[in-house]
Amino acid sequence: MAQIEPITGRYLRLEIHGRPHRLYFEEAGQGIPLLCLHTAGSDGRQYRALLNDAKITANFRVIAFDMPWHGKSSPPEGFQDEEYQLTTDRYVEMILAVSDALDLDRPVPIGCSIGGRVVLELAKRHPDRFRCVIGLQSSAFVQRYFPLDGLHKPNVHGGEFCAAYCWGLVGPGAPVAHRWETLWHYMQGGPGVFKGDLHFYSLDGDVSEGLREIDTAACPVFMLTGEYDHSCTPQASRDTAAMIEGAELTIMDGLGHFPMSEDPERFRDYLLPVLDKVRAL
Secondary structure, three states: OOOOOOOOEEEEEEEOOOOOEEEEEEEEOOEEEEEOOOOOOOOHHHHHHHOOOOHHHEEEEEEOOOOOOOOOOOOHHHEEEEEEEEOOHHHHHHHHHHHHHHHOOOEEEEEEEHHHHHHHHHHOOHHHHHEEEEEOOOOOOOOOOOHHHHOOOOOHHHHHHHHHHOOOOOOOOOOOHHHHHHHHHOOOOOHHHHHHHHHHHHHHHOOOOHHOOOOOEEEEEEEEEEEEOOHHHHHHHHHHHHHHOOOOOEEEEOOOOOOOOOHHHHHHHHHOOOOOOOOHO
């Protein structure tokens, strides 16, 4: 039987970094805004399960947007003459611009990987703007363990290379269909976009020095990290949480680097208790 999912997709025209953009986002539900930040090189489809979960959308307005250059969000005019490169300042500015454009009242950013990193920066810089933050696969920094130039070469299929790299970041017990849908999103990434995101993740976005400045009384920090991840390891998340007084960290058994998309049913068991705490804030 055919079924229409309860998700609305729309385009938002706004200025980011002083340039006009046409940004794609999907949403479902009502209540506390839950602003979903996807991983490097992918897009908002990673949050499809949250958008379809009636238990979540009964109390949360789930919003997942594709960053510029990703998914259905095109690059800005003139992109052909520049190299895409994500920095901390530009990432934070983008999230604030989207939140303002959608008129969100103290939303809850939930981000994975690069998104899990930037939510820490949001909590440090703008605790008054957010009810709390939720970091998935969140750590202060990761050591670069392969050359980024290999991600954008004319003699290499970029999408398949990115998917091959990400294969090892998926938990071993992930359902086959979810594993391959997660990898498919990577296969569709634009040339050089994954590389540009990893500039933030591996080079520019080290938040180690500022973690102790985060006031969890003003902006609580929740962290959920899968045990199977050689990029953001459980120990890296433990070290990060230890530097944030009051941060709450849970290590998720059986999950990898993409918990919300690789195994959404297992991830749900870890996320729902956190969302209950969010509602009580």
